[in-house]
Amino acid sequence: MLHGGGAIAWDRVCQPKAEGGLGIKKLEEWNKEAMSNLFTAPQPRVKWCKEVWARLNTPKHSVILWLAMLNRLKTKERLKKYGILLQDHCSLCDSNMENEQHLFFDCCLSSYCLDEIKHWLDWKAINMSLPQLVRWIGTARVSKFKKLVLAAAIAAVVYRICQERNGVIWHGNKVNKCQMVEDIKWSLRTRINMVFPKKIQSIDRDWFYAL
Numbered sequence: 001m002l003h004g005g006g007a008i009a010w011d012r013v014c015q016p017k018a019e020g021g022l023g024i025k026k027l028e029e030w031n032k033e034a035m036s037n038l039f040t041a042p043q044p045r046v047k048w049c050k051e052v053w054a055r056l057n058t059p060k061h062s063v064i065l066w067l068a069m070l071n072r073l074k075t076k077e078r079l080k081k082y083g084i085l086l087q088d089h090c091s092l093c094d095s096n097m098e099n100e101q102h103l104f105f106d107c108c109l110s111s112y113c114l115d116e117i118k119h120w121l122d123w124k125a126i127n128m129s130l131p132q133l134v135r136w137i138g139t140a141r142v143s144k145f146k147k148l149v150l151a152a153a154i155a156a157v158v159y160r161i162c163q164e165r166n167g168v169i170w171h172g173n174k175v176n177k178c179q180m181v182e183d184i185k186w187s188l189r190t191r192i193n194m195v196f197p198k199k200i201q202s203i204d205r206d207w208f209y210a211l
Helices: 027-039 059-069 076-081 100-106 108-120 130-139 144-171 177-194 202-209
Strands: none
Touching: 059 100, 059 130, 059 144, 100 108, 100 130, 100 144, 108 144, 108 177, 130 144, 144 177, 144 202
16 A cells, blocks of 8 residues: 555546546547537646656656645555554654654655755755745746756656655665765656757856866
């Protein structure tokens, strides 16, 4: 029950990405879409769609970030409500209840990782919660390329925190926060170098290669 992401209703998955879904079409409704649009009220757009599915993000990182933004990760708090677990202490710090708010980023270990990555990227945002950080990226007065890098960074941080948490639960791993930070940096450099934009300002190129 702890493996994988949280369960998402199929109707939610089939919603457009701009409305918080994955944009998957229901085959039985494919031919009815034109008619249904005439009678169905449009769903409100989510404000974090572009950042969650940004083109520099590692795809699996985007999926975990999407689940986190929907509060659908299998945290201990949720599993305890269903009677699957008896205790709900954070697997990383063992001091507070493990839920999305704590993991991102009230937990002392996750906040350490975030602070190190923000310092590395010269990210000036003082916001600490995940929704606030994603919202900050969307409204920040920085270049388009830097927005894409920051979106990929927050996705990588969220993914690595979940990965470390699962390692503690399933394999009894000891948390190594310094290694977590290095892993995040490595994955971010590797991914962006693979899909590096062809058209980019020299100041942005120099900034990234200096990281």
